[in-house]
Amino acid sequence: AQSVAQPEDQVNVAEGNPLTVKCTYSVSGNPYLFWYVQYPNRGLQFLLKYITGDNLVKGSYGFEAEFNKSQTSFHLKKPSALVSDSALYFCAVRDRNTGGFKTIFGAGTRLFVKA
Amino acid sequence: NAGVMQNPRHLVRRRGQEARLRCSPMKGHSHVYWYRQLPEEGLKFMVYLQKENIIDESGMPKERFSAEFPKEGPSILRIQQVVRGDSAAYFCASSDGTSPQETQYFGPGTRLLVL
Numbered sequence: 001a002q003s004v005a006q007p008e009d010q011v012n013v014a015e016g017n018p019l020t021v022k023c024t025y026s027v028s029g030n031p032y033l034f035w036y037v038q039y040p041n042r043g044l045q046f047l048l049k050y051i052t053g054d055n056l057v058k059g060s061y062g063f064e065a066e067f068n069k070s071q072t073s074f075h076l077k078k079p080s081a082l083v084s085d086s087a088l089y090f091c092a093v094r095d096r097n098t099g100g101f102k103t104i105f106g107a108g109t110r111l112f113v114k115a
Numbered sequence: 116n117a118g119v120m121q122n123p124r125h126l127v128r129r130r131g132q133e134a135r136l137r138c139s140p141m142k143g144h145s146h147v148y149w150y151r152q153l154p155e156e157g158l159k160f161m162v163y164l165q166k167e168n169i170i171d172e173s174g175m176p177k178e179r180f181s182a183e184f185p186k187e188g189p190s191i192l193r194i195q196q197v198v199r200g201d202s203a204a205y206f207c208a209s210s211d212g213t214s215p216q217e218t219q220y221f222g223p224g225t226r227l228l229v230l
Contacts (some may be wrong), residue, residue: 032216043119043206043221044158051216090157094215101146101215102171107157 002027004093006106013081014114021076021109023091033074034092034103035065044090050074061085081113117142119209119222120189127228134194134201136225140209146170147190148219149182152204164190165212197229 003026013019025031032051036044048059055067065076074091091106120139128134140147146165150158160174164184175182179197184190194201204226208219 034218036221041226043121043223044208046218046220049216049218096215101148101163101210101212102160102173103148103219104160105150105158 002093002095002102002104004091004104004106006089006091006109008109009107010110010112012112012114015083016080019078019081019085019111019113021089021091021111023074023076023106024072025074025091025093026072027093027095030096031074032094032096033065033067034094035059035063035074035076036090036092036105038088038090038108040087047076047089081111083113083115086111086113119207119220121205121207121222121225123225124223125226125228127230128197129230130198131196134197134227134229136192136194136205136207136227137189138192138207138209138222139189140207141220144209144211144220146210146212147184148208148210149190149192150206150208152206152224154203158206161192194227197227199229202227202229 005024034049035047038044047063048057050057050067058064063078088108090108092103148163149161152158162175162182163171179195181193204224206224207222210217210219
């Protein structure tokens with residue numbers, strides 16, 4: 001069965017410091033991996049996705065994520081955090097081998113960036 | 116190019132009433148997905164529809180919930196005889212349905228409160 005784990009409910013970081021939001025996944029085959037961000041009372045906004053190729057994926061707003069097949073991880077990173085990055089971040093996975101469109105989301109990690 | 120539209124944004128119902136949530140996909144998108152987000156939790160997949168077809172409803176509760184995506188008009192998520200536990204944010208996403216690697220784009224959500 002597919003699953004996504006975001007081990008940290010909350011991440012606190014000071015503005016200007018690098019940030020990492022962790023995600024590990026479990027699928028029977030090879031994954032498509034996604035990161036979304038949710039601001040209060042808003043829908044999810046797409047940040048980036050891993051399909052194939054280069055393990056380092058660059059996305060919106062300066063975010064990037066690294067696909068690590070051996071560790072089954074897809075951690076979200078940003079070199080220098082902004083206060084405006086404070087939001088709820090969701091990692092998601094689809095199993096390409098099943099050919100399906102069903103997306104499994106993690107429980108979310110709340111990021112607080114302090115000025 | 117309008118994004119995914121959902122209405123109403125907020126809906127209040129008393130126990131036993133019906134709730135109808137509407138979703139208009141992005142222009143050119145023929146696939147719609149419904150997700151439910153309980154307070155302080157991640158998104159749970161409910162149902163995946165194409166025009167006039169339900170493709171995957173494995174996440175839908177067996178009773179009281181139904182979804183449709185008619186040839187003309189928005190997709191509708193219908194909840195009959197609502198109970199307090201149905202209080203949640205319901206998000207719709209759409210895609211063009213060409214492949215599992217595609218991005219799903221989310222609407223702003225409908226926040227249902229059952230009194």
